[in-house]
Amino acid sequence: MTDLITLLTVFVLAIFVGFEVITKVPPTLHTPLMSGSNAISGITVIGALLLAGNADVPELGRVLAFVAVIFATINVVGGFLVTGRMLNMFKRK
Amino acid sequence: MSQQAVNFCYLIAAVLFILDLKWMSHPRTAVRGNRAGALGMLIAIVATLLSGQFEWGYIAGGIAIGGAIGALAALRVKMTSMPELVGLFNGFGGAASVLVAGAALIMASSSLGEPSDRMKIATVLSALIGSVTFFGSYVAFGKLSEFLAVKWKLYPWQKAIKFGFSGLVIASVLAYVVSTGFDAYTIGMLVCAVVIGGILLLKKEAIPGGTALKMAVVVGSLAAGYLVVQNPDDPHAFWLLVMVAGVLGVLLTWSIGGADMPVVIALLNSYSGLAAAATGFVIDNNMLIIAGSLVGASGIILTSIMCKAMNRSLLNVMFSRLGPTADTPDADEVYKNVKSTSADEVAMMLETAQRVSIVPGYGMAVAQAQHAVRDLANLVEEKFGAEVEYAIHPVAGRMPGHMNVLLAEADVSYDKLKEMDEVNGTIETCDVVIVVGANDVVNPVARTDPSSPIAGMPIIDVDKARTVVVIKRSLSPGFAGIPNPLFANDNTLMFFSDAKKAFQELNTAVKET
Numbered sequence: 001m002t003d004l005i006t007l008l009t010v011f012v013l014a015i016f017v018g019f020e021v022i023t024k025v026p027p028t029l030h031t032p033l034m035s036g037s038n039a040i041s042g043i044t045v046i047g048a049l050l051l052a053g054n055a056d057v058p059e060l061g062r063v064l065a066f067v068a069v070i071f072a073t074i075n076v077v078g079g080f081l082v083t084g085r086m087l088n089m090f091k092r093k
Numbered sequence: 094m095s096q097q098a099v100n101f102c103y104l105i106a107a108v109l110f111i112l113d114l115k116w117m118s119h120p121r122t123a124v125r126g127n128r129a130g131a132l133g134m135l136i137a138i139v140a141t142l143l144s145g146q147f148e149w150g151y152i153a154g155g156i157a158i159g160g161a162i163g164a165l166a167a168l169r170v171k172m173t174s175m176p177e178l179v180g181l182f183n184g185f186g187g188a189a190s191v192l193v194a195g196a197a198l199i200m201a202s203s204s205l206g207e208p209s210d211r212m213k214i215a216t217v218l219s220a221l222i223g224s225v226t227f228f229g230s231y232v233a234f235g236k237l238s239e240f241l242a243v244k245w246k247l248y249p250w251q252k253a254i255k256f257g258f259s260g261l262v263i264a265s266v267l268a269y270v271v272s273t274g275f276d277a278y279t280i281g282m283l284v285c286a287v288v289i290g291g292i293l294l295l296k297k298e299a300i301p302g303g304t305a306l307k308m309a310v311v312v313g314s315l316a317a318g319y320l321v322v323q324n325p326d327d328p329h330a331f332w333l334l335v336m337v338a339g340v341l342g343v344l345l346t347w348s349i350g351g352a353d354m355p356v357v358i359a360l361l362n363s364y365s366g367l368a369a370a371a372t373g374f375v376i377d378n379n380m381l382i383i384a385g386s387l388v389g390a391s392g393i394i395l396t397s398i399m400c401k402a403m404n405r406s407l408l409n410v411m412f413s414r415l416g417p418t419a420d421t422p423d424a425d426e427v428y429k430n431v432k433s434t435s436a437d438e439v440a441m442m443l444e445t446a447q448r449v450s451i452v453p454g455y456g457m458a459v460a461q462a463q464h465a466v467r468d469l470a471n472l473v474e475e476k477f478g479a480e481v482e483y484a485i486h487p488v489a490g491r492m493p494g495h496m497n498v499l500l501a502e503a504d505v506s507y508d509k510l511k512e513m514d515e516v517n518g519t520i521e522t523c524d525v526v527i528v529v530g531a532n533d534v535v536n537p538v539a540r541t542d543p544s545s546p547i548a549g550m551p552i553i554d555v556d557k558a559r560t561v562v563v564i565k566r567s568l569s570p571g572f573a574g575i576p577n578p579l580f581a582n583d584n585t586l587m588f589f590s591d592a593k594k595a596f597q598e599l600n601t602a603v604k605e606t
Contacts, residue, residue, distance in 0.1 A: 073159025
């Protein structure tokens with residue numbers, strides 16, 4: 001198991017990186033930013049996959065993880081697609 | 094694939110996520126950014142699936158079902174419904190985090206030995222934030238779809254969701270309680286489920302004793318979290334926490350509506366990321382922590398931008414409502430000298446104008462007037478040679494950037510979408526400003542009257558332009574509930590009409606000029 005402090009370090013540094021890059025996003029793109037970051041938060045799908053496919057996890061746990069796979073995949077697929085759809089509309093004439 | 098190789102793939106995915114957000118800083122690079130993010134996600138998922146031996150049934154089924162629903166929703170949604178969709182997706186993220194934490198807890202307690210302290214605390218955070226996000230997002234979705242906290246008659250589909258959701262929450266908890274037996278935990282769960290289901294059926298936004306109730310539930314959530322840490326092997330404690338946090342999520346969002354919606358949507362966006370990060374601590378996975386904290390940071394920044402654009406603190410948005418104060422002047426008094434106008438008169442003004450600004454608000458979205466607005470702008474540019482731009486307030490609409498997406502959908506070039514500060518700098522040189530469906534964000538009282546509920550809120554200073562045309566159905570107040578003296582200014586003309594109809598009439602009038 002990874003050291004707690006290592007995970008915390010990663011967490012804090014990632015927050016700072018997030019602040020730095022996102023501060024530069026213009027208001028025009030705030031909606032795509034939200035739907036795009038929504039898609040990224042679908043990363044939970046990884047945790048869900050690891051548990052849903054693990055035969056050592058009791059059945060109830062695997063069922064919960066299965067439902068989590070569905071929710072997170074909706075986020076991932078829906079999020080990136082709808083963001084792409086929106087961004088394609090932002091054009092300069 | 095070795096764990097080392099998997100971790101290396103996660104590193105690549107993390108870099109791609111950061112590039113995604115970085116490239117979002119300009120419309121030119123944003124499409125590339127979104128592809129980078131999607132590629133990162135694909136790499137992370139494939140690496141995970143190659144990392145060990147799996148039973149594939151649930152994996153394949155879950156991805157197929159979720160992928161189909163997600164693709165269908167994303168490709169069919171109308172741009173005007175984007176706030177609802179984003180609200181809903183936030184909720185799914187929260188739900189996924191709760192479920193993964195729950196499954197991880199079940200796995201940990203089935204294997205030998207007690208879960209570590211870190212895992213227990215992370216599980217509590219994951220359940221708490223995830224559940225608040227899920228139930229809060231459902232409320233936000235329901236309010237944006239106008240079937241929660243409203244008095245009017247609902248469409249059948251709205252009724253189906255409204256009663257279906259409340260029924261589902263109560264029925265599923267009841268089924269769980271009956272199958273596992275009654276004790277203090279399960280009765281607590283049932284009480285929470287009834288409270289959630291009940292509040293969601295209320296027809297008004299005010300809850301008696303709302304603030305005290307919120308405080309009590311915050312304390313209750315912490316207590317339930319403590320129980321989970323003390324009894325990590327007891328799934329009852331975990332689900333009790335989830336339900337108490339659900340009550341909290343409902344209460345925190347229930348009384349927030351209308352123009353405060355962008356804040357809530359941004360905040361829930363942030364929570365969905367933080368929930369994912371907490372889940373990363375539960376299952377010991379760096380990838381979740383990095384991606385989750387990027388999203389968390391993004392949501393926090395948007396929340397703070399939205400709050401600043403209303404000159405209110407987050408606590409003020411969450412715990413109190415805007416409304417007229419004792420000092421608020423009487424509407425009849427303010428509106429004594431209102432002048433109304435017609436399409437032909439406005440067309441004549443546009444003929445001689447050199448610079449025209451259009452200020453859109455939520456009313457434009459409701460009327461779906463964005464295409465008619467664009468038609469007029471193009472016509473005025475081509476026929477009269479005027480320069481037309483759009484002045485967009487940061488909180489216009491129901492989510493951050495709402496107006497921009499609608500106008501982009503209507504094929505408006507993005508360099509014509511101007512920010513508030515940019516427009517305010519040169520608003521004096523504007524010949525005609527057309528305000529469509531906006532009210533509080535152009536109310537000069539914010540500048541002039543320190544006792545007003547919107548005092549200090551940055552506004553678009555349209556009153557300083559040469560002429561202002563306000564398209565509005567009536568003189569009814571905006572979200573803040575106060576009259577707008579702009580409507581009675583000497584240089585203001587009111588065009589009483591539905592937004593779409595008004596622009597269609599204007600288009601005809603301009604063509605005939």
